[in-house]
Amino acid sequence: MRVDIAKGILEKNDTLAEENRRLFAESGVFVVDLMASPGAGKTSTILATIAALRDRYSIAVIEGDIASRVDAEKISAHGVPAVQINTGGACHLESDMIRRAVDTLDLATIDLLIIENVGNLVCPTDFDLGEHAKVMILSVPEGHDKPYKYPNIFQVAEAVILNKYDTMGVFDFDESEFREVVGRLNPTAPVFAMAATKGDGVDAWATWLSDRVEAAKGGAA
Amino acid sequence: MHEMGICDGIVRAAVEAAEQAGATRINSIEVTVGELTEIVEEPLQFAFDVLRKGTLAEEATLSVSFIAAKSQCADCSAEFGHSRFDAKCPECGSFMVQLLQGRELRIDAIDIDE
Numbered sequence: 001m002r003v004d005i006a007k008g009i010l011e012k013n014d015t016l017a018e019e020n021r022r023l024f025a026e027s028g029v030f031v032v033d034l035m036a037s038p039g040a041g042k043t044s045t046i047l048a049t050i051a052a053l054r055d056r057y058s059i060a061v062i063e064g065d066i067a068s069r070v071d072a073e074k075i076s077a078h079g080v081p082a083v084q085i086n087t088g089g090a091c092h093l094e095s096d097m098i099r100r101a102v103d104t105l106d107l108a109t110i111d112l113l114i115i116e117n118v119g120n121l122v123c124p125t126d127f128d129l130g131e132h133a134k135v136m137i138l139s140v141p142e143g144h145d146k147p148y149k150y151p152n153i154f155q156v157a158e159a160v161i162l163n164k165y166d167t168m169g170v171f172d173f174d175e176s177e178f179r180e181v182v183g184r185l186n187p188t189a190p191v192f193a194m195a196a197t198k199g200d201g202v203d204a205w206a207t208w209l210s211d212r213v214e215a216a217k218g219g220a221a
Numbered sequence: 222m223h224e225m226g227i228c229d230g231i232v233r234a235a236v237e238a239a240e241q242a243g244a245t246r247i248n249s250i251e252v253t254v255g256e257l258t259e260i261v262e263e264p265l266q267f268a269f270d271v272l273r274k275g276t277l278a279e280e281a282t283l284s285v286s287f288i289a290a291k292s293q294c295a296d297c298s299a300e301f302g303h304s305r306f307d308a309k310c311p312e313c314g315s316f317m318v319q320l321l322q323g324r325e326l327r328i329d330a331i332d333i334d335e
Contacts, residue, residue, distance in 0.1 A: 001332065009326040151305040185305070
């Protein structure tokens, strides 16, 4: 006997993600999910973002890694609340992990919540966490061909950060080709050239992000 | 890469529906996967072989239908199929397009014995 189901395979994740999104909206928190390869500079980008925006906004961070508390400790050292999620081998974060982490934070006191996803260019793209925007970071040493190899992550991102821009002269990175391919995959996404550890180019990214934070605060119930 | 987690969702949904229908076994499970997701059939089938053990789906087959990407142009309303890389409207050249299908991850139906 045939039984029709017609249900999303990730329905459990998506339902919880919608609950997260509602929770964030009620508290007027803007949530950004940073996705990148291991070593592209996710944590450095977060630290640069904190330095740029901490005077204006109350910021908290959720760190996703397979193991260790290294990243959460780096963030906490700057006096910003950081919750570490260890996925224990899983290659991406899911909405129930975010929910458990969020339950340990006081959302009412937070304007901007930054989620650092597990270092991976594939898996995080299929999972809604309840965030308002996914942002993708590519670092120059990874090469300009990555949008050809991992197109999906460039398509689901609302903005792209080109990090380690200061190393452009050392690597054979064709910036115009990179921008052209990203533009084809995702015509509306801005590309921010940045050197997070030096603070170069952080302003444009911080302005984009703060516009979004303001919009979220304005929409809070 | 994350087919195991996806497949876990498939087996759970199938078993839940089968139990509700009072099934003694699941013969087959049909799913639809959009070509713009990161799901690949071979690891999905591998995960299914592992995860079906000890469930009502122990003897079941998993049939996967891939669905091609299709978008509609926001400027001229043309509908067109495309690959990942050229979601540009073939009629008017606009990049402002709305994806209609291609990111599905859906369990469609199961076949059961009562």
